[in-house]
Amino acid sequence: MNTAVANRMTPSVTTMIRIDHSHALALFHRYKADTPPNRKRALIRNACLAIQVHAQLEEEIFYPALRNVMSGDPVLDKSEPEHQEMRRLIDELLSLTAGDNRLLDASCDEKFFALMRLVIHHVADEETQLLPAAERLLRDRLAELGMEMTRRRVELMKPYAGEFAANTVRSFPVGAAAGATLLTAGVIALGAIAFARQKNGRGASRWTRPHR
Template sequence: MNFAHTNAASDASPAVVYPDVIALLSADHRKAEALFAQYEQTKESITPHQKFELAKKVCGELLIHMAIEEGIFYPAVRRAIRDDELMEEAQDEHESAKQLIIQLGEIQPDDPLFDSKIASLADQIDHHVQDEESVMFPKVLVSDVDLIELGKELLEAKNNMRTRLGLPVEQVADEDFSQRSFYFAEASHSAESGMGQR
């Protein structure tokens, strides 16, 4: 199976490898985990302002991620895998994370509650990511969803949103893909061997 689409127009231009949708979303998950870990590791030594900036960054990334999942990925998956219960659970988990993000916005970063809200958000996201990667994604991998087309669509929507918010757009290059394809192979194996089935 070929998981990547390369548009190498000529030898002179660098090849762009578009991510399949699973690779794109998984990369977002790793990014959020890294930001939460950074917060946890530095919270005792950074200023309230730095805490606020870090929290703003992770919440912004999560909101963009949830928006593209809800707007494009979940509807496509819902049609393809026909598991409404799973999709509603995922949507509920998003709503709960959004509530925590709203609550976080009402607390000053020098309030001890700020750290505990971030920790709760990290826990909730961790649980949600595990559900997606171990249950939902394996089902998507064996469905008839066009992973590359959907990946392109999500990347475009994500970059439109990032541009509107003044954030740098994301480019995907060969080296990124080679790292992600390992997860993809693992997930395919899980799906085919019946692991991750509900």
């Protein structure tokens, strides 16, 4: 598969960001105070990993490209500080949900609902302001940036692929889990093809874990 074909098959960077937003919001929608603890744990850890990876992808690829064409934008300027606050909550949630304890700490709900509020506000800003701006100002680069984001996603997700797949199955009903898994697999498979070609052409690359 050549680069031009891969670019056409891979979602644009703005489409990929919207897919990530939809995944996080679907997880939030399924989390209720009376959800069984095992499902709560799966939802929390699935959402935390997805948000970690998404934030790092935006910081490494999307935001720098956007800053090159729009500087001093208040929504863009506050995006990374919001990511840092998300990471603080995520670190606490991952600690609370580590291991196989049947019961979760009572503060899990409070912290996860706080993460929900922050992410939903952040998503609203991106969907209504940053993504439309990117589609106007980066029109000729959207596919290229989408391919770059796919390759980088493969690197960041590889160490967590098993946990992510298992938590996706626990997080959604059978039909929805299959759809979410196929969507994730499709994006990662395209990225794996491109990454393998790049690796063979340029030498081995280092696998990197997302920020914690």
